[in-house]
Amino acid sequence: MAHAHKLEILRGLIKFKSNTQKIWGVLILLSIITAVEVVLGIYKPEVLMTQILGMKGLNWIFIILTLAKAYYITWDFMHMRDEKASLRRMVVWTAVFLICYLIFILLQEGGYIFDIYDEAYIKRDF
Amino acid sequence: MDSTVVSTGTEGKTWGGGNRPLGASYGKLMMWFFIVSDALTFSGFLAAYGFSRFKFIDSWPIADEVFTHVPFLHGQELPMIYVAFMTFILIMSSVTMVLAVDAGHKLDKKKVTLYMFLTIIGGAIFVGSQAWEWATFIKGDYGAVQTKGGNILQFLNTEGERVAISEFATPIADARTEHERSNGLWFVEEGTLTTYSINEVVQGFEANPDLLVRTQTLTETGEKTILSREESLLTLKTNGQSVVEGANLRVNEYGTSLFADFFFFITGFHGFHVFSGVVINIIIFFNVILGTYERRGSYEMVEKVGLYWHFVDLVWVFVFTFFYLV
Incomplete structure (x- = not known):
């Protein structure tokens, strides 16, 4: 990896002078995201409680913010930004593909079993 | 004597060897592969959690009502504050780790030592917090009654506040002793x-209108659905089977027993990763002090454990979201 660090985040919106500075910058970014999550989680604004694509709007925000955090941890703390494209793709795409597939089949199945419990003659409340 | 090295005529070509197509050392590459496989293990757990949650989507416990405690602030309901603190500690120790890696690139032994030390402290605080979180979860706070069907009944007063079973259960003289x-x-x-038997709870419930x-x-x-007084009495008397205090792998007072199972399993597996990360960090810390990497002329080992440490942080970010937020 040598000592060449790419020193910009947010597509060049913020540029840092040194690697150390970038680390603190990313920490501030991650802390802000976490703070937003915690505040939303405590106050739960009514507007965000409506259902969007089968889930509460608030939950979608949490998941998107989590993925953003994961991106910065991997790209800047684990130096994925400085690795070769081939290494990056090998690691990230493999994991992303398999995880998406796993989530899809398991959640699909879970929803199906819920329907069976809900509609069929299975008594659970006794 | 002639040398035994045979010239293959491929020197300098793509397949002649000596290429580094990924630009990373063997050790670092293997750490990345390990991380991918470990990430799949964790997503297996979290996806299984999602499966169970979708299966019981209309009766899953609400995390905000379960994790409300903060050390030294007894009796106050502060959902999420403590977990947010734990998250911050782990991110912070990730930062000191990446600073150690950065100092390693500059071959600055003093700074690597300091930052590795801070990373270990952060990890230790996190593991300690998790132990406290487990202890609180296992102990429980209000207690509940389990029905014959395995559902959990909790108690409220008319203002909608939770009431602990110890506040209203009337002791009966002939309660049986442990065998x-x-x-x-x-x-x-x-x-x-349990401290109170089901009959004591039912009697106490009848006595408090x-x-x-x-x-x-x-x-x-x-x-959660709140029943009327008549329905409450009927449900408690006909369905109530046993008293539940706290949580274990069989029952828990917070709701579906799967919730506690997954809590213990996922945070436990993550906590074990943090613990082993701290142990590995300590080994590397002593190697840094002894000057092993100074003599080797490269602090790449710090970078490799750094990758593992950041991965542990990465997993926590997801556990935090799916266990405490969503």
Whole structure:
């Protein structure tokens, strides 16, 4: 990896002078995201409680913010930004593909079993 | 003597060897592969959690009502504050780790030592916090009654505040004592009895007209269903089977027993990763002090454990979201 660090985040919106500075910058970014999550989680604004694509709007925000955090941890703390494209793709795409597939089949199945419990003659409340 | 090295005529070509197509050392590449496989293990757990949650989507416990405690602030309901603190500690120790890696690139032994030390401290605080979180979860706070169907009934007063069973249960004189080997059949044992028996709870409930029962079923707006006084009495008397205090792998007072199972399993597996990360960090820390990497001329080992440490942080970010937020 040598000592060449790419020193910009947010597509060049913020540029840092040194690697150390970038680390603190990313920490501030991650802390802000976490703070937003915690505040939303405590106050739960009514507007965000409506259902969007089968889930509460608030939950979608949490998941998107989590993925953003994961991106910065991997790209800047684990130096994925400085690795070769081939290494990056090998690691990230493999994991992303398999995880998406796993989530899809398991959640699909879970929803199906819920329907069976809900509609069929299975008594659970006794 | 001629050299035994045979010239293959491929020197300098793509397949002649000596290429580094990924630009990373063997050790670092293997760490990345390990991380991918470990990430799949964790997503297996989290996806299984999602499966169970979708299966019981209308009765899953609400995390905000379960994790409300903060050390030294006894009796106050502060959902999420403590977990947010733990998250911050772990991110912070990730930062000191990446600073150690950065100092390693500059071959600055003093700074690597300092930052590795801070990373270990952060990890230790996190593991300690998790132990406290487990202890609080296992102990429970209000107690509940389990029905014959395995559902959980919790108790409220008319203002909608939770009431602990110890506040209203009336002791009955003839309550049975725990069966031990010494006072009964020598080959039969039983688990610890709960502080109050189901009859004591039912009697206490009848004696306090301002108490209501809350079932684990969620309403349209995502809150737990509260029964009327008549329904409460009927449900408690006909369905109530046993008293539940706290949580274990069989039952828990917070709701579906799967919730506690997944809590112990996922945070436990993550906590074990943090623990082993701290141990590996300590080994590397001493190697740094002894000057192993100074002599080697490269601090790449710090970078490799750094990758593992950041991965542990990465997993926590997801556990935090799916266990405490969503």
